[in-house]
Amino acid sequence: xxxxxxxxxxxxxxxxxxxxxxxxxxxxxxxxxxxxxxxxxxxxxxxxxxxxxxxxxxxxxxxxxxxxxxxxxxxxxxxxxxxxxxxxxxxxxxxxxxxxxxxxxxxxxxxxxxxxxxxxxxxxxxxxxxxxxxxxxxxxxxxxxxxxxxxxxxxxxxxxxxxxxxxxxxxxxxxxxxxxxxxxxxxxxxxxxxxxxxxxxxxxxxxxxxxxxxxxxxxxxxxxxxxxxxxxxxxxxxxxxxxxxxxxxxxxxxxxxxxxxxxxxxxxxxxxxxxxxxxxxxxxxxxxxxxxxxxxxxxxxxxxxxxxxxxxxxxxxxxxxxxxxxxxxxxxxxxxxxxxxxxxxxxxxxxxxxxxxxxxxxxxxxxxxxxxxxxxxxxxxxxxxxxxxxxxxxxxxxxxxxxxxxxxxxxxxxx
Numbered sequence: 001x002x003x004x005x006x007x008x009x010x011x012x013x014x015x016x017x018x019x020x021x022x023x024x025x026x027x028x029x030x031x032x033x034x035x036x037x038x039x040x041x042x043x044x045x046x047x048x049x050x051x052x053x054x055x056x057x058x059x060x061x062x063x064x065x066x067x068x069x070x071x072x073x074x075x076x077x078x079x080x081x082x083x084x085x086x087x088x089x090x091x092x093x094x095x096x097x098x099x100x101x102x103x104x105x106x107x108x109x110x111x112x113x114x115x116x117x118x119x120x121x122x123x124x125x126x127x128x129x130x131x132x133x134x135x136x137x138x139x140x141x142x143x144x145x146x147x148x149x150x151x152x153x154x155x156x157x158x159x160x161x162x163x164x165x166x167x168x169x170x171x172x173x174x175x176x177x178x179x180x181x182x183x184x185x186x187x188x189x190x191x192x193x194x195x196x197x198x199x200x201x202x203x204x205x206x207x208x209x210x211x212x213x214x215x216x217x218x219x220x221x222x223x224x225x226x227x228x229x230x231x232x233x234x235x236x237x238x239x240x241x242x243x244x245x246x247x248x249x250x251x252x253x254x255x256x257x258x259x260x261x262x263x264x265x266x267x268x269x270x271x272x273x274x275x276x277x278x279x280x281x282x283x284x285x286x287x288x289x290x291x292x293x294x295x296x297x298x299x300x301x302x303x304x305x306x307x308x309x310x311x312x313x314x315x316x317x318x319x320x321x322x323x324x325x326x327x328x329x330x331x332x333x334x335x336x337x338x339x340x341x342x343x344x345x346x347x348x349x350x351x352x353x354x355x356x357x358x359x360x361x362x363x364x365x366x367x368x369x370x371x372x373x374x375x376x377x378x379x380x381x382x383x384x385x386x387x388x389x390x391x392x393x394x395x396x397x398x399x400x401x402x403x404x405x406x407x408x409x410x411x412x413x414x415x
Contacts, residue, residue: 006085006296006318013322014088017398020389027406027415034084036060040130042108044123047116054110054123058131060140061087061103064408067138068104069094069346071145071174072127074152076111082296083107086145086317090346092401093339097378099350104140106131112147124152128159135160137170137356143349144174146219146295150186154179170356173349182352184367185345190224191368192344193315194232195375196336197289200311203383204334208233212287214309216279217294218242218258218268221315221342225291226255239282240268241294246282247274283307292319299324307333314338320394329392337394339401340382347374 011032018028042054057080060068070090073083083105091103108127112120135142144153153172157179160171169180177183184191201208213229215222218240229235236252244267247253253274261271269276283290283299284306292298296318299307304324312328313336314320320328320335328335348371355361362370378400386396409415 005081007081010085010088017402030415034059034061038134042126042130044126054108056108056127057083058106059083059087062091063102065102066100068140069101070104071143072148073107073145074110074112074147078107078109089317089339093343093346095401095404096397097343097347097374106142121155124155125159128156132160132163142172150174150176173352180356182355183364185348187224188348189221189342189345190228192375193313193341194228195372196341196379197313199379200334200336208235211235211289213237213289214239214282214285214287215291216241216282222293223259239285241279241282242268244269246277246279247271248277249274292316304328314341335393337397340397344371347371
């Protein structure tokens with residue numbers, strides 16, 4: 001396996017689960033690759049008058065449980081294998097949270113930091129022009145992901161509505177509130193992660209108010225996680241990092257000041273009253289909880305043995321390689337796997353779809369209460385499966401999710 005290929009990593013995880021569940025080869029054959037994969041060229045008129053062509057993707061991995069669901073990434077290092085892996089994990093995520101959706105994902109190879117607002121809007125609309133026939137409220141419903149925003153979702157929704165000849169608020173989720181968005185969606189990924197951390201702490205007998213937390217990744221999910229860790233638990237966040245490096249203060253960070261510093265400088269580096277450390281050092285600090293909220297393959301066999309935390313909460317997708325998983329399990333680190341820990345985002349997106357369908361919108365408190373119920377139930381199902389099969393938490397999550405997908409495929413006569 002290519003350790004840097006996320007799709008091969010996702011497949012290896014599936015194969016390991018297939019052994020645990022003793023799945024037939026024909027069932028595995030139906031699950032090991034996407035059902036549909038679309039690659040598009042996305043032309044954009046740039047501000048200087050030239051036309052630049054970007055490459056985009058949309059993958060539907062499996063829709064046996066319902067319409068596909070999954071974000072759209074704008075990233076300079078996006079690959080089709082990354083999109084396929086994320087679509088696979090979204091399939092298991094939706095099944096695990098017991099929502100009637102399948103798995104999808106999309107992306108464009110681009111650097112949003114190099115684009116003007118006008119270029120970004122034209123890119124968003126052009127992508128929708130290319131993929132709109134492959135998506136829809138009953139087919140495949142995109143959402144925001146890395147470097148995409150509610151504003152980008154609004155542009156895409158508007159373009160789809162023009163192409164289809166009617167308002168289609170339900171074509172995407174993660175929209176601004178006044179065009180069909182849902183209260184509570186903005187911090188839902190981090191909030192869902194907090195609910196699973198709370199349950200894991202109960203399982204391990206930890207007092208969260210006395211814990212120290214390090215967060216790798218300080219984007220949307222990571223910054224919300226830092227704030228919520230303090231607000232909900234009274235925990236002390238001692239380190240955070242972004243793509244340029246990390247900062248550390250053993251007495252705790254002033255998260256509001258760090259957020260303001262990043263807004264001004266575009267990085268957490270050199271925030272007041274902090275010491276600069278590397279991204280890898282953030283993972284190896286003597287803390288109680290690590291929240292991995294960056295990109296794939298952050299935790300490998302090279303650094304997994306140096307992790308001292310009792311809980312590793314994977315708020316990012318695919319941060320831990322299979323080899324690292326084995327080391328962490330052997331060392332007694334309680335891993336809250338990605339497609340459980342970060343499932344708050346897609347669950348809140350599902351809630352947004354429901355609200356769009358019957359045109360009645362919930363309060364943030366109602367969203368959080370429903371999210372808490374879903375996340376807590378899923379955590380304990382994974383914990384039970386982990387103990388029942390004598391496997392780590394990731395394989396426990398796979399066992400629950402894959403079983404639900406396979407049962408649906410058998411009922412529908414696919415296998």
